Amino acid sequence: MSWLSLIFGEKKSTASVAKERLQLIIARERAGLAGPDFLPDLQKDLVAVISKYVPVNPDDIKVGLEKQGNYEVIEVNIVLPDTGRPV
Amino acid sequence: MSTIVTVTSGKGGVGKTTTSASIATGLALRGFKTAVIDFDVGLRNLDLIMGCERRVVYDFVNVIQGDANLSQALIKDKHTDNLFVLPASQTRDKDALTEAGVEAVLKELQHQGFEYIVCDSPAGIEHGAIMALTFADEAIIVTNPEVSSVRDSDRILGILQSKSRRAVEGREPVKEHLLVTRYSPKRAHEGEMLTYTDIQELLRIPLLGVTPESDAVLHASNQGVPAILQKDTPVAEAYLDAVARFLGETRPLRFVEYEKPGLIKRLFGGK
Numbered sequence: 563m564s565w566l567s568l569i570f571g572e573k574k575s576t577a578s579v580a581k582e583r584l585q586l587i588i589a590r591e592r593a594g595l596a597g598p599d600f601l602p603d604l605q606k607d608l609v610a611v612i613s614k615y616v617p618v619n620p621d622d623i624k625v626g627l628e629k630q631g632n633y634e635v636i637e638v639n640i641v642l643p644d645t646g647r648p649v
Numbered sequence: 650m651s652t653i654v655t656v657t658s659g660k661g662g663v664g665k666t667t668t669s670a671s672i673a674t675g676l677a678l679r680g681f682k683t684a685v686i687d688f689d690v691g692l693r694n695l696d697l698i699m700g701c702e703r704r705v706v707y708d709f710v711n712v713i714q715g716d717a718n719l720s721q722a723l724i725k726d727k728h729t730d731n732l733f734v735l736p737a738s739q740t741r742d743k744d745a746l747t748e749a750g751v752e753a754v755l756k757e758l759q760h761q762g763f764e765y766i767v768c769d770s771p772a773g774i775e776h777g778a779i780m781a782l783t784f785a786d787e788a789i790i791v792t793n794p795e796v797s798s799v800r801d802s803d804r805i806l807g808i809l810q811s812k813s814r815r816a817v818e819g820r821e822p823v824k825e826h827l828l829v830t831r832y833s834p835k836r837a838h839e840g841e842m843l844t845y846t847d848i849q850e851l852l853r854i855p856l857l858g859v860t861p862e863s864d865a866v867l868h869a870s871n872q873g874v875p876a877i878l879q880k881d882t883p884v885a886e887a888y889l890d891a892v893a894r895f896l897g898e899t900r901p902l903r904f905v906e907y908e909k910p911g912l913i914k915r916l917f918g919g920k
Contacts, residue, residue, distance in 0.1 A: 575839075575840025575841065576840065576841060577840045577841060577842055577843050577844070577847070578840065580795075580796050580843055581843060581847045581851070584796055584799050584843075584851050585851065587800060588799075588800065588803045588851060591800075591803065591804070591807075592803070592807065
């Protein structure tokens with residue numbers, strides 16, 4: 563608050579910590595609540611399609627919803643099995 | 650046509666009943682025929698805040714169940730003309746508040762020429778809170794500058810946008826208003842408290858007003874007089890401003906900037 567704190571550096575105000583925490587949790591809860599219920603089905607279908615070409619484990623495909631600014635982004639993460647040889 | 654205004658928050662103790670009493674009184678002061686209904690079945694308190702607890706004979710549930718008619722249950726407010734209070738029941742049966750019953754009572758109030766019907770929601774997201782917001786045309790979200798209150802407000806906004814009649818029927822959505830209560834400009838200035846702009850950024854709904862933390866609120870409830878009637882106190886002025894904005898007027902925000910006490914004040918004390 564004073565020139566002393568300017569010199570010695572100041573801890574972040576607790577209010578700004580509160581705001582950051584709320585931004586994160588509110589974004590997550592909004593995504594969760596408005597969250598489309600099709601994600602599990604999408605994941606299942608993706609597993610089925612990809613399995614036609616590459617053997618994958620259902621757990622190796624992760625489907626998630628992320629919020630970036632005003633956009634919602636569906637993120638699909640596929641870990642291909644390490645076969646030790648080029649596919 | 651009457652407008653149904655729900656005062657809600659999710660979290661308890663943030664000032665829903667204080668706000669319901671003050672906003673309803675403010676609307677009545679402006680000449681609108683207004684009813685304020687307590688939806689907190691089992692934990693009624695609006696009657697105490699309005700100072701009519703000794704005049705409760707019949708209540709909301711009595712009317713729904715047909716044990717009394719609406720005119721018998723409505724209590725005429727002694728402070729303000731045009732204002733009537735419908736107290737909650739003290740029964741422990743929460744399901745006494747049926748959706749059809751609530752709708753019938755609201756219709757009857759409309760029929761009797763009430764222009765504003767203020768619904769004082771209970772805390773939480775249980776049946777009573779849902780009933781209070783189901784028929785809302787407008788909603789006042791009461792929020793304290795504090796993490797749990799802000800989060801719960803966001804939650805109740807989500808419920809409003811999915812469970813209200815307007816949402817279910819795909820009509821024009823419930824008009825949302827943010828009211829920040831118990832605000833301390835000094836603490837916000839010093840970085841100890843979320844500012845009202847922080848809260849508005851987080852919740853993303855239009856700001857209806859900011860009422861300051863104030864001793865006057867306890868004085869008001871002690872006496873059973875709505876806070877808005879505590880003449881010349883900042884909190885009453887802030888509620889009067891909020892009512893004006895609710896009615897579409899433009900008013901600058903007051904009591905939100907921290908003024909450093911001058912030298913004389915610092916030397917001689919004072920609040």
